[in-house]
Amino acid sequence: MSGVGKQDFIIIEGANEHNLKNISVNIPLTKSTCVIGPSGCGKSSLVYDTIYAESQRHLLEFTSSVYGQKIMDKPNVRNIQHLRTALNISQKFYNVNPRSTVGTVTDISYYLRSLYSLIWNFEHKTTYSEGDFSYNNPKTWCPKCKGLGKTESIQERLVVPNEHLKLSEGAIKWYAGDSSSLPVALLEAICADFKIPIETKFCDLTKEQKYILLYRTEERTYTVKYKTPQKKVRNRKHSTRGALVEIQEKYKQLEKPSIRKELEPFLAEGICDLCQGAKLNDTIADVLIGGKNISAVESVELPELMDWINEISSSYKHSVIGDMVAYLCNTIGERIQHIISLCLPYISLGRSVPSLSGGEMQRVRLARQLSCALDGVLYILDEPCKGLHPKDIKHVVNIVKNLTTRNNTVISIEHNDEYIAGADWIIEMGPGGGPAGGEILGEYKPKREAESTYSFNDKSSFGETLIFEDIIYHNLQHINVQIPLNEITCITGLSGTGKSSLLRVIYDSVSQQKAIYSKLYKGGQNVGRIEYVEQSPIGKTSKSTVITYLDIYDKVRNLFASTEQAAKAGLSASDFSMNTPGGRCEFCEGTGWKKVDLQYVPVNLVVCPECHGKRFTDNILEVKYKDYSISDVLDHSIQEIKDIFKDERAIYSSLLNMEALGLGYLKLGQLTMNLSGGESKRLKLAKALGKLGRKHILFLIDEPTAGLSKSDIQKVSSVLKQLKEQGHTIVLVDHNVGFIAHVSDYMVDMGKIPGNGRKSSVIEGSPYYVYNHPDSSWS
Template identity: 35%
Template structure:
């Protein structure tokens, strides 16, 4: 057996058709193919999952039970795997306390630097905005203040009983609404505009107060606190709760009036190194910070300075030298996030690792793609293997080997079309990738006339200052620019400014095993109604999430067995045999098909089967975006990233007169 190759035998995960292949180790390997062809199934669901499962087997059960579960893939064997490093298409997080400096750990070394050679001398914890010693007393280390926009939060012309509070936590009959009611602090039928100062204070700013109530002989205790007081406490939660983003829609965000956005308290802000405060360094662009660090000459800090020089240089080499260490990671674009992840791997002294990357060129300007290529090549030169899922032509042409999966998507994909050098793929007639690389296929362009514009003036956000824009209406407009130029910031401003504009992206989709193509696009509601009308029964019978669900598997079609630290094992339900429904429900027919048979139809087949105009219109859009091979009952958690984005897109494209933003 050749130990210089990863040998995969019988990969059958998702749509992969029992493929076997070898992947060269210590090479730059690119996996190509159209969206939904099976690339992710091979790379992430087979190779990465196998490596993680094997790694887990070396750990104690105590450790493994606290790690994310990895299910063993549907593959006969994979040989010669090494530990894997995954660099995927995900933002770094939404925690408001995490910055470029904290994520890259450069801030940690800056804190050490200031505690060693700064004056006056303080312990390292005094320079952390995530500790009580270092955090700004006013904003708690967040760097900003949230000022309530009471007009967004309250309808002054309504009473509490009429739903004066617009925030969903305090909607009528909710838990917190009922606490307001039993507190006896408010006249629930009184218009908010008629509240006196004390009543308004109690409603918005009152500190937590215990309230006891006796009901049916039982004493219940509640805590009432003002709406703004409660929301502000949630904003200070370091866990980055998902509701925080919703809460912020009722506030205006502004720099902290005490620390001016630096996050640090007055003591930490006073200490200087070479005449500069830590705040000044945190707000420097990385280009300037690198020059400043290189000029520090102090024997006490040599190791600290050398480490920072390397880390900052890596970020600059990846084209993000314009960032500052104080930049919140929740404000970074996907491209910037991936570059930061990659930068952390560049100086890793370990070798014989497998680096798995998911379209690392995403979000990169053509000018910057060579930087990502050079970084991958450097990783390989240190004795590692790179396996990269990619669509970018520059990345593909600079790879050592291409593994092409296809030829098409879904059931028409999952085959190994080509495995070899870059030059050879253009001669493979079955490879769509090869045809584009050989310029035998090209994208057609149709130019349209511009008649109207969407205009916005005086836009200021992040690095954009007083920008005026005119976006043509009725055509496809691309917002371009190098990474960090302000594209994402501009889109964020537009979406916040105009709530009628629709953003389409993977983050809009709730991906789980209960949601499928039919349910997500709302086609299933219409289909269930047709079944109910045809058979004169309740439409709830035709929902596998409700009355019609198989009682044995709960409508999943399978039984999930929790194997604890070994991951979950799914077995087809032996009662419904994967059909998800009770037998009684399957007796009902629509044009001689039961509900399970219809969910098993492809979109192409369903377009022929149904004559309902609304169903046909929705399914036609799915076909138009290239998803005619998907089955109506295919769950969203089995789709690739490109397929999820197109399913999401189809949900909106049957509307007219809207502006859509695709990120």
């Protein structure tokens, strides 16, 4: 970009945050810049931890005078010039409040409630405020569901999810656990007392035996020996009744967080039987405008809502309130159109935010920005194409161009070739991840590459098959699907056609070995286990680390506790835990960080001043396993420390899986909340691979290539093909056509029509057949 003055750039000099190696780079203002490179190469460290963090720090400089303290540390960068106020439209948006909906986060619900209030009061001389139409108003919400439209109840099918399992295998989930745990000890005592063979499948039990285990109201007391989660042996008396009786009794205290956590596996949502999902009391639910109450309007898909808005605007065009109705309708319509333009026509205003994928939520938030009159802002986007079919990418590219024409600057982290080609400037980072990254490999204008040609598998015959007939679930309406075992099946289709919903149907049906959300299911009797690698984020707290997520921390702590040094000092495995008092640093509670969390100020983590990030007290750090302290194990990369566990099969295989998936540069003590989307997805897969065993496993994976560079995708492809060669079955949802062509043996395409209006059949068969079918999403 020669010939342009330096004032037209954000100038970064000497950035050293995380793995950045003293890099300097210029980012053009009022342009769209794409930062590319493999996972862990430093893209987020540059964009979020340096540029965005420094913008936030400047924004909060005045706050420091109010609080009388420094709020945020300066990022490890020598200098940044011409930085603008930054808005983070990332996928790491943890909103788990079920009351938060698409309508509330976009403010469309506010204007819609105002419209209802205006028209009703004009026509009926009744005084209803905008707030009276809110589901969050205790005066007007449904008294039973309190404005949620749904209620939770205990479901027997979740207490006994698979009737074909033996009691000893955890058929009754209330009594499932490790062989030495309290639930298993109680089950053994009950079975011995009532002479019920514990090796019997639940489906083979008599009615009387099932009653004793599930519905018995008579309380009996047993003295049982078991181990606590901290591996401490207990020998105590415990009283027990039937599993469902005990669960229903605890259900009365569901508002307690500990009880909710305990009962979560047995709870299922259903439509509130009082308001039938309307969320409001009868008085407000009876308020109809254009023949619909506000709940009905918020439940329809956006194109239908646009039709209703246009009808209302036309109906009151010549009335006294015509101008005000037109203003509200135009505002609502404009905001709806922005959401539709971002390939989300199938979404409704009442859709709960926690139910949205990361990609959907990011696009909803982006649509909200399009409705604002802001200019001169720096927008930061994290994988804006995540979850999108290739045909939809052009819409996102156009939205970004719209932002830059309004004098805004856009910096994106993205891997999609079409999106990258639509940017104004490219910053390439690498060459690898972790210590091997952190460098600028190039800065240049994008080059439009020639379109690739793909060679698809044309396999025509398959062996054993999972069969699902007449599926009815969410926007899947009366569809039939087959999934061949011992193959790799790719589920494709436009956003909103039900791909992730189909994964859920497969998971629930196979795990429970019966038809769930369908009229017929068969063929899964030889599936030994099912692993679901879904889209939900991992590690939302500073307590969640790579080592805890992989479930190998207990084994590592036991190794340290078995050393001669630990024995002499009287230390147990719990003393090497970050999560329990004992050997951890109590000032930071074993996190190595202190959190600065003030109202209206983003959370900021600073290194603990007591342990200096080591997490443990000095006496714990003196204990060494093969010359490494527990802190060393947590703070070295997996590549560096894996070989010290060569003789520990469970630990070593987990670390090898991480390396095979290109995550060897991560540290075991790294916070999972700070991992990129691509890293999180592969960490989930690595954890699943750590449970392989000898049984036939069905892997369900939602978008395995999301957030990955080409080199990372090759690693994932290799792992998936190895799993298939070992006799396992893989079913995945993805949009990367090159990846799909490379790995798929079978393809299920959900078609071109998103939402409830989609066709009642799918196109399935060989990838070659489906990709070239005139009715598939690819044609």
